[in-house]
Amino acid sequence: MIKLMHVRDIDLNLFVVFDAIYSEGGVSRACFRLNLTQPAVSHALGRLRAMFNDPLFVRRHHVMTPTPLARQIITTVRQAINGLETTLTHTNRFDPARTPKRFVIGLRNNLEAPVLSALVNRISAVAPLVEIATVRCERNNLERELAAGTLDVAIDTLLPLSAEVRREQILTEHIAVFARRDHPEMGSRLDKKTYLRMEHVCVTSRRSGMSFEDFQFQRLGIKRHVRLQCQNFTTACHVVARSNMLLTASESAASLLERPGLLQGFPCPFPISPHLNYLYWHATAEDDTTNQWLREQLRAAAGSLARGHLGRRNGRAAKPSKAAASAPIGIAAE
Numbered sequence: 001m002i003k004l005m006h007v008r009d010i011d012l013n014l015f016v017v018f019d020a021i022y023s024e025g026g027v028s029r030a031c032f033r034l035n036l037t038q039p040a041v042s043h044a045l046g047r048l049r050a051m052f053n054d055p056l057f058v059r060r061h062h063v064m065t066p067t068p069l070a071r072q073i074i075t076t077v078r079q080a081i082n083g084l085e086t087t088l089t090h091t092n093r094f095d096p097a098r099t100p101k102r103f104v105i106g107l108r109n110n111l112e113a114p115v116l117s118a119l120v121n122r123i124s125a126v127a128p129l130v131e132i133a134t135v136r137c138e139r140n141n142l143e144r145e146l147a148a149g150t151l152d153v154a155i156d157t158l159l160p161l162s163a164e165v166r167r168e169q170i171l172t173e174h175i176a177v178f179a180r181r182d183h184p185e186m187g188s189r190l191d192k193k194t195y196l197r198m199e200h201v202c203v204t205s206r207r208s209g210m211s212f213e214d215f216q217f218q219r220l221g222i223k224r225h226v227r228l229q230c231q232n233f234t235t236a237c238h239v240v241a242r243s244n245m246l247l248t249a250s251e252s253a254a255s256l257l258e259r260p261g262l263l264q265g266f267p268c269p270f271p272i273s274p275h276l277n278y279l280y281w282h283a284t285a286e287d288d289t290t291n292q293w294l295r296e297q298l299r300a301a302a303g304s305l306a307r308g309h310l311g312r313r314n315g316r317a318a319k320p321s322k323a324a325a326s327a328p329i330g331i332a333a334e
Contacts, residue, residue, distance in 0.1 A: 010051070012084075015077050017044040018056070022074055023150070025063045075148050082149030082284060094290040096127035103130065103294050106137035106145070106154030109205065109232050111171075111277065114252040115155065118301035146282040152291055153298065154280045157212075166286060170279040171302040173250035175213065175272045178263045180241050190266035199227035199245045201236045213248045216272040237263065250275045252305070277302075 020030035021041070031041050049056055052073075057064040066074070094101070107115060112134055123130060137145055137154060143161050145151040155170060177195065179186050185194060204211040210218065217224060227245055230236055240247045241262040248268060279298060285291040 011047070014044050014048050014051070015081060017041055018048055018070075019074070019077055019081060021045065021057060021064055022066055022070065025065075027064065075144060078148030078150060079284070085149070094293055096123070096130060096293060098129065099290075100129040101131070101290060102133065103152045104133045104135060104150065105294075105298075106142060106151045106156065106280075107134040108136070108156060110203070110250060111155060111252055113233075114305055115298070115301060118304050119297060122301055122304070123297055142280065143282075146280060147284070149282075152281070152285070152294055155277055155298070156280065158276060158278055159280075161280070164283045165280055166283060167278045167280050169276055170299060171277040171306060173252055173275040173277065175216075175248060175250055175268045175274065176265045177268050178237075178240060178247045178249065178265050180243070181262055181264050183244060183264075185244070186264070186266075190269055192269045195246065195269050196222070196224060198225075200224050201239055201245050201247045202226045202229045203231070203233055203236045203247070203249065204229060205231055212275060213272065217270065220270060222270060 017030065017034065017036075020033050021027060024030045024033055027038060027041050027045065030036075031038050034041065045056070052069060054067055054069045056067055056070045058067060059065070116132070116134065119132065123132075135151070137151060139156065139159055142151070142154055142156070142159065143165050146154065146165055158167075161167070177190055179190075185198070202211050202214065214224070214226070228239060230239070233247075233249060236247050236249070239245065247263075279295060279302075281291060281295060
């Protein structure tokens with residue numbers, strides 16, 4: 001039975017320790033995160049166990065596994081911590097030039113390289129004490145993690161979330177097709193028949209179901225031959241550069257392809273809708289000046305990416321070619 005407790009009788013720092021152990025999966029890692037000694041964290045955990053009359057964490061294979069009660073209260077604890085941090089932020093306005101801060105961004109694989117490059121390029125000089133971490137978040141957990149404060153923001157496709165999660169469209173990506181530069185069947189353009197005759201690499205994290213591109217193709221009554229499915233664009237680029245397979249990907253993939261200079265890009269010969277990306281944050285962070293600053297930096301980073309994408313398309317259209325609309329996208333080595 002849980003003891004009757006009052007906030008006035010509780011050291012609220014105990015909940016910070018609880019959150020750290022839950023997040024890190026162990027006392028040692030929680031010590032490192034909190035910059036506390038192991039006896040201090042162990043003592044705090046002992047007080048929490050006595051307070052709730054529950055072990056809260058059970059060691060299994062060198063990992064502190066939360067008990068059902070710990071899982072039950074973690075979201076409420078994180079919401080409370082996030083609320084207190086927001087209150088303190090309003091009292092002490094965030095100064096990116098002097099305030100240490102670690103932001104956690106939910107970001108999918110295809111956007112990680114371009115978004116982080118643009119973001120770090122923008123903030124490295126003006127926010128020397130700011131740290132950025134990106135994590136993969138399951139979509140069905142996104143709202144919970146934003147509410148709990150384990151994610152500050154996230155960027156993803158349009159998702160069916162409640163009104164408690166704020167969103168805005170942040171980046172539109174058109175679809176292109178990539179092949180190795182010395183591909184024997186590629187000339188100055190890629191037509192529909194050649195595309196459907198070729199074998200393809202598909203990048204998706206799904207174990208089943210269709211990728212974004214194949215869902216679009218299905219709507220057009222088209223089926224391509226996917227010879228290989230992998231989880232990230234770096235792998236796909238290496239495979240395509242050493243085979244005759246094609247990769248159909250959003251413009252953000254170009255940032256991975258430019259430096260090797262081994263691949264050439266073409267407009268997709270089929271009318272596939274662009275990939276729309278949205279910025280998400282929780283309603284409790286709406287007026288948080290720290291979160292506002294991060295959102296503004298991400299908007300600016302996305303804007304620079306969009307200008308780069310537009311430059312590629314304009315450069316392609318400006319090339320003197322009889323088939324300007326089908327001219328390959330220029331992706332050169334640097």
